[in-house]
Amino acid sequence: MALFASSINLHLSKISHSEFAPQPRPSPYDPPKLLPLPAVCSSQRAAANAFSRERNIVRASMNGLNAVGSSSLSDQGADYLPMPVVMIDQDSDSDATIVQLSFGDRLGALIDTMNALKDLGLDVAKGTVTTEGPVKQTKFYITRLDTGRKVEDPDMLERIRLTIINNLLKYHPESSQHLAMGEAFGIKAPEKKLDVDIATHIHVKEDGPKKSLLYIETADRPGLLVEIIKIIADVNIDVESAEIDTEGLVAKDKFHVSYRGAALNSSLSQVLVNCLRYYIRRPETDIDSY
Structure with missing residues (x-):
């Protein structure tokens, strides 16, 4: 039963890509422990790291692969936090599951996120980074390592979603104020409670x-x-x-x-x-x- 596409869009204040901040402090949880995974294919091949860059070039630092540059004042002020968004799309590509992330312009190269997806038994075939106004969007094309096909199992799609959010909380702890999981694992719980x-x-x-x-x-x-x-x-x-x-x-x-x-x-x-x-x-x- 062919399943779906999910997405997560994450919006935040503007960050310079020319300098990278030191790696944030470790997350208060370990994603593998939080997301018990089924046994995956033993022969995992390295995920392709070829990124096409459109209107924006992203570089990773050696000390913090997912770290981002030192922040600058955004149009909304220094205290403004963009909305994090994660989107999973099963319709746009017949051969791959597309995952799109946005968090204003605070996202870095996301290499650790790619490695975390590989640990789920997935292959990141390619990725693109685009900038639309103040928002930088990162898009991954994901397939299963064992079959080379898109992900159709809803349980695995949920694991992908939670793994990405885990990494977001780890490398951008300030995002916890805008995420449901931030209440349990973030440095600051969301101020707004949804009924x-x-x-x-x-x-x-x-x-x-x-x-x-x-x-x-x-x-x-x-x-x-x-x-x-x-x-x-x-x-x-x-x-x-x-x-x-x-x-x-x-x-x-x-x-x-x-x-x-x-x-x-x-x-x-x-x-x-x-x-x-x-x-x-x-x-x-x-x-x-x-």
Whole structure:
């Protein structure tokens, strides 16, 4: 069952790329311990590090591969923190899962993030870095090491998402103020607390005769993607593809779904919405799931 694309866009204050700051202090957690992984292929090949650079050149320092340059005042002021965004896209490329990150212009070369993805049994085939206004966007094209194909397992997609957020908290600890996981593992918990009942919005729309578009917006938490996929499967609905976005404290996900090869009728759409709303609004997430 072909699955989806997730994305994470991360926006922050402007940082100079000509100088790199010393490596930030270690994260208060160890990503491998937080994200127990299944056994992966023993013969892992080195991830390709060839980056195409468009309008921006990124260099890594020897002392801190993910470190960034010394900060300068942004247009919003020295205390301004951009919104971190992570996006996972399964639709744009037929051969690879695309992961896009943004955090203002604070992201460095992200070599440690690439290595962390490799530790999941994945291959980063290529990457691109582009700058749009004050935001620098880094995009990875990811495939499985064992098959060379895109990632379709929802559990692995969630591991990818959490691994990237783990690294973001490690190398940019200030991002914890804008991330749900920052409350448990960051240097400063988010000041804004989302009420899951208020933050949750679920809609099903027509998307042609053979599929429907399911849109879910809710408070982010670890394991959310896997939980959503399980609930959809329990209603015997197929997920054909998706885009998974993490925008700060909010998860915004879009799924192309079908039932026995056809779009969902109004009755089945309402059943799906009711099930998702019930379970998402009553999280039973344990700290170990981080």
